[in-house]
Amino acid sequence: MAVVFPDGYRLAALGKDHPRRDFRSGVAEVDDWLATKALQHQKKRLSTTKVLLDGAGEIAGFYTLATGQVDFGDLPAEVIRKLPRRALPVAILAWLGVGRDRQGSGLGKRLFAQALADCHHAGEVFAFVAVILDCLNEQAKAFYQHWGFQELPGNPYRLFISPAQLTAMMTADKD
Ligand SMILES: CC(C)(COP(=O)(O)OP(=O)(O)OC[C@H]1O[C@@H](n2cnc3c(N)ncnc32)[C@H](O)[C@@H]1OP(=O)(O)O)[C@@H](O)C(=O)NCCC(=O)NCCS
Secondary structure, X not given: OOOOOOOOOEEEEOOOOOOHHHOOOOOXXXXXXXXXXXXXXXXXXXXXXXXXXXXXXXXXXXXXXXXXXXXXXXXXXXXXXXXXXXXXXXXXXXXXXXXXXXXXXXXXXHHHHHHHHHHHHHHOOOOXXXXXXXXXXXXXXXXXXXXXXXXXXXXXXXXXXXXXXXXXXXXOOOO
């Protein structure tokens, strides 16, 4: 699935010259992550962050991906059927944000689609049993549920999709 961003925008790996401290999504944790932690974590190979830059080089939005593990018992029955009872690999959509002034114009859904496309692509090389994410608040949760993410049992702010759902999303035209 090819994600097309509006004219003038381009996606790039977060670099030290990007104005990450000027980004404001309206959620302090999201802005603080980008301003103070995303680049260090990328350098340490803990996560990767892609930024959406506008024509002036300002950061319009970003997302961060990582890998992780969840316990067998944390995943719902339909995902763990026939899987071994041990820690299982997952892809993590760790952060997603769009600049407050640009929200509501379709950038979040495009960044989200690109993040999932990256997961799908990575999953062809490094296997995982789910894509998971943690929501910071009800609005973020509603955004992700809008796109088919479901709660993990007993953990209402941790959402997931299965690899089968991911593949279906990659082949459906959601735009
Ligand atoms: C969540 C966020 C990334 C969405 O980005 P955005 O650019 O405003 O979203 P879009 O304009 O692309 O919206 C796309 C679709 O999602 C829907 N949507 C957006 N926010 C939604 C919400 N809170 N609940 C339900 N649906 C939502 C829109 O209605 C739209 O649906 P449609 O295409 O079917 O009409 C953005 O609001 C944001 O950065 N919020 C602050 C940071 C944050 O909470 N990040 C997530 C936690 S890490």
